[in-house]
Amino acid sequence: MTAPNLLEATGLAVSIQSMQALRGFSIAVPQGAMIGIVGRNGAGKTTLMRTIMGHLPLVEGRIAFAGQDLAGVPRHGRAPLGIGYMPEDRQLVPELTVEENILLPVWVSKTLKAEERLAFVYGMLPEVEAMKDRKALLLSGGQQKLVALCRAMAVGTRLLLLDEPFEGVAPALSHRLSEVISGLKGTELSVLISQSDLNHSQSLFDRQYVIERGANVAASHAV
Numbered sequence: 001m002t003a004p005n006l007l008e009a010t011g012l013a014v015s016i017q018s019m020q021a022l023r024g025f026s027i028a029v030p031q032g033a034m035i036g037i038v039g040r041n042g043a044g045k046t047t048l049m050r051t052i053m054g055h056l057p058l059v060e061g062r063i064a065f066a067g068q069d070l071a072g073v074p075r076h077g078r079a080p081l082g083i084g085y086m087p088e089d090r091q092l093v094p095e096l097t098v099e100e101n102i103l104l105p106v107w108v109s110k111t112l113k114a115e116e117r118l119a120f121v122y123g124m125l126p127e128v129e130a131m132k133d134r135k136a137l138l139l140s141g142g143q144q145k146l147v148a149l150c151r152a153m154a155v156g157t158r159l160l161l162l163d164e165p166f167e168g169v170a171p172a173l174s175h176r177l178s179e180v181i182s183g184l185k186g187t188e189l190s191v192l193i194s195q196s197d198l199n200h201s202q203s204l205f206d207r208q209y210v211i212e213r214g215a216n217v218a219a220s221h222a223v
Helices: 045-052 098-107 114-124 141-155 171-182
Strands: 005-016 019-030 034-038 060-065 083-086 159-163 190-195 207-212 215-221
Touching: 005 045, 005 190, 019 034, 019 045, 019 060, 019 190, 045 159, 045 190, 083 141, 098 114, 098 141, 114 141, 141 159, 141 171
Parallel strands: 019 215, 034 190, 034 207, 083 159, 159 190
Antiparallel strands: 005 019, 005 060, 207 215
């Protein structure tokens, strides 16, 4: 039986400073699926992620999460729904420790327990636990990527939005990120990953969408 869609975005139109960034884009993320969205820089991948998280307003279209229209959910109310977001530029708070950065979205949740979520992410990425007391500003760019992934996984109990997780990292770290993300396959967690490279980690995906100039180009099932 086909899994129901956890996330459905249909006919999205979004403008940034009078420039149209999304042009009727649609995507569906089934429960427990790993979905890729591929496009060149500037194609609209980050705009899509930020729109789902409520950082950008919709001009047209609808985003539904578990059947709920997100139009009435404020941006600060989306993480508590179980949506974790890893921005391309990481957006860590420099003066906070690694562990404090991971826990920031957990602290605003009324249901998540910090100890349980830390145990989960440290179990997936023990190398991050080893630097939990370091300030984020002292980390390398690659280390910051790992912390941003942990922060997304800490709060993303139902859906993960990973924006360009493999971009700008060394091959060894890219492999490690792929390994961790692959470990989420087969669970009830849904994952949406954006990337510029059509071939990178293609085996991860159950379905892959291509975006160009903010519009759908194609969608294909993984072989």
